[in-house]
Amino acid sequence: MTAEVTLPYTAITYTVAEGIATVSLNRPETRNGYTLTMAHELEHAFLAADANPAVRVVVFTSVGRDFSVGADLSGGGFDLAPSGPVDDWQEPAGRCSKTIFGMNKPVIAALRGVSVGGGVTITLSCDFRLASTDSRFSFPFSRRGIFPEGGSVWYLPRLVGVSKATDWMLTGRLFGAAEALDAGLVTSLHDPADVLDAAYALARDIIANTSPVSTAVIRQMLNQLSELESPLPVHAIDSRLIAGLPAHSDAVEGVSSFLEKRPPHFPLSVPEGLPQWLPWIETDPTP
Known part of the structure; x- marks a missing residue:
């Protein structure tokens, strides 16, 4: 698929081709650790895709072997730094999931490897989550002494039910692709080399027929x-x-x-x- 780079970013990439906008996390050296810069750029890219009449469907994916390990803790803590009153501040993962929720265009997540914490909550408002057979997931908030974000306590029970959401949220345990599929967290499973192609095939079907x-x-x-x-x-x-x-x-x-x-x-x-x-x-x- 011929791609045209349309917007410059530092933590993500954004391309548009054949009616499909591809938004990719692009910090593979950190396993796509989530940062404030990434949050800013994702919000901008998704709004740009939604406003672009040439875009029919958005594919949300990543560069590297993992989708995202969640918040980048390499600095020894959370890079938050609210610039104004806390009451007006929006946490970074929620800015992404909230933007996707409000979009008119369908969003297909194509996930590989690890998607944990903010690295999975930012996908919960997507319309489809296609995962590779090597995918692993976790909502590890209780294990880090922190709290859920990304609106995940609203999205997750809608997707998998309260019982399974309680299991995953309270234990913070790591679980695999088969459990995610059985519970309804992901739409389908694919070989790691095929998951992105499957997302594009779904996008093309939507474009051609709806x-x-x-x-x-x-x-x-x-x-x-x-x-x-x-x-x-x-x-x-x-x-x-x-x-x-x-x-x-x-x-x-x-x-x-x-x-x-x-x-x-x-x-x-x-x-x-x-x-x-x-x-x-x-x-x-x-x-």
């Missing part, structure tokens, strides 16, 4: 609505979306391509084609 607008709306419906106490507010949003289908050009194309047995060519794009009334979309209040 509507960007439908994908964006469904992604945020899952994120914003699936944990509501009642289905009734969801039904109200469903009803308004479905009522608009006769005038929705992507729906017209989706039905036509199905009946004509041809690949779809959806005309709408993100964010322009999104229904602006959706409750999670922030609109510009200026006239």
Whole structure:
């Protein structure tokens, strides 16, 4: 896949090619230890990918044999240094997971080797986590005398259930790829040499066969609505979306391509084609 480097960074790399943005942790000499610089750059890169109309899907991966060993402790402690009041400060892993959560574009994590602490919590808001058979995971906070971050106590029980999340969080133990797959933490397992190719194949399938607008709306419906106490507010949003289908050009194309047995060519794009009334979309209040 021909790649074009579009943005310069020091702790990550960012490329765009064929509708796919690839965001890679790039500190292999530290096993991709997580730093404030990495947090800044990841937030910037994911926002850039989401705003770029040429990007349909993001693949989140790493350079080197490990995805990330979590916080870089090489300095003997945590490189945090809040610059302002603590009440306004956002911890570094959460800045990444929060940014991914708010995106319109699907994000596929391709994981190899070790993903522990912040090195796994930053992936929990991704839509897919593809892992290699040599992957190992840990939420080691209790073993370091620290606390969970990245919004992980919200994401993890949604993915694997409270019982398994409690096991992993309270013990902080290391567990392997098979256990992660069985619990639902990862979507699929692949040979180490094949996991990135599998992520790109999934991305290409999404690009070729799905509507960007439908994908964006469904992604945020899952994120914003699936944990509501009642289905009734969801039904109200469903009803308004479905009522608009006769005038929705992507729906017209989706039905036509199905009946004509041809690949779809959806005309709408993100964010322009999104229904602006959706409750999670922030609109510009200026006239």
